[in-house]
Amino acid sequence: MTPTPGAAYQLIADNVQLVVRGKPEVVRLATAALFAEGHLLIEDVPGVGKTTLARCIAASIGGRWHRIQFTPDLLPGDITGVTVYQQSTERFQFHPGGIFANVVLADEINRGTPKTQAALLEVMAERRVTVDSVSYAVPRPFLVVATQNPIELEGTYRLPEAQLDRFLMRLSVGYPDHDAEKRIVLADCAEVSPDGLKPVLDIADVQRVIGEVRKSRVAPEIVSYAVRLAAASRTHPAVRYGASPRGxxxxxxxxQAIAATHDRDYVIPDDVKDVAHPVLCHRLVLTPDAELNQHQASQVVDELLSDIAIPTAVTGR
Structure with a gap:
């Protein structure tokens, strides 16, 4: 029996939280990214569970997952694959790279060179790679989970705005509270790890959930609210470049995906508000003056949510 989107979310969340303790909202947003078939950028200090979260999501669905460790000597072909001449058949044969999986963990993505980072642009947007003028589709569902450490700047390369825009959300895991950290330590002593997790959904289930999420009803007033939020970011005095229509x-x-985690097949204004920070913050480029005054993108989003009127009469549920 196929689980409902809400039941599917609960299965994944319960499974992930066997290892990732004390971060239910982070798990909810990460699962929402999977259901929206978007991509996830997890940015935080070392040791808070960025890689563990990505591995747990991959382990919870019965699909293939690959980990690509980004380093300065990583080549674009290591990601996309290469075409090799086979002397025995006198033909060129394509050897897929690490990107050909359902869940791809791009670990420390900002340690890869700009040329290597650019190899992800096409596949993140179009779910295919082009090698030697031939296109190859990646498996579906397809989720890139990238991690980066903001405090380790030596030997890193800043992600360009064009690539940041291709991530559906950017999350910060944050430090756990005392009780959660105690449970993490006890779990480590008991050798609880992502390797011990069993899949709770198969790929067919995940695909069906993604299809149902795409069918969630979105009233015109909700669409207008989202568009007004993105448009207002472009005219905010602290912002040089705001969210594009992709935002x-x-x-x-x-x-839509957040609504599904609540087992609703329609979107309400609070769903848009819940995802405004993880969706918009990494898409905003602040002015030099704003950066000098230590203005944060999160403050801009707070102001947008405060200034833009929330639709009260929503039709089409």
């Missing part, structure tokens, strides 16, 4: 699309897709 508006991301708000709606993420809101």
């Amino acid at each position: 508006s699309i991301a708000l709606i897709r993420a809101a």
Whole structure:
């Protein structure tokens, strides 16, 4: 029996939280990214469970997952694959790279060179790679979970805005509270790890959930609210470049997925508000003056949510 989107979320969340303790909202947003078939950027200090979270999500669905460790000597072909001449058949044969999996963990993505980072642009947007003028589709569902450490800047390369825009959400795991950290230590002593997790959904189930999430009803007023939020970011005095129309699309897709985690087949304004920070913050480029005054993108989003009127009469549920 196929689980409902809400039941599927609960299965994944319960499974992931056997290892990732004390971060239910982070798990919810990460699962929403999977249901929206978007990509996830997890940015935080070392040791808070960024890689563990990605591995747990991969382990919870019965699909293939690959880990790509980004380093300065990583080549684009290591990600996308290469075409090799086979002397025995006198033909060229394509050897897929690490990107050909359902869940791809791009670990420490900012340690890869810009040329290597650019190898992800096409596949993240179009779910295919082009090698020697031939296109190859990656498996579906397809989720890139990238991690980066903001405090280790030596030997790193800043992600360009064009690539940041392709991530549906950016999350910060944050430090656990005292009780959660105690449970983490006890779990480590008991050798509880992502390797011990069993899949709770298969790929067919995940695909069906993604299809149902895409069918979630979104009233015109909700769409207008998301568009007004994105448009207002472009005229905010602290912002040099605001969210593009891709940002508006991301708000709606993420809101549909959040609604699904509540087992609703329609979106409400609170769903858009819940995803506004993870969807919009990494899409905003602040002015030099704002950066000098230590203005944060999160403050801009707070102001947008405060200034833009929330639709009260929503039709089409």
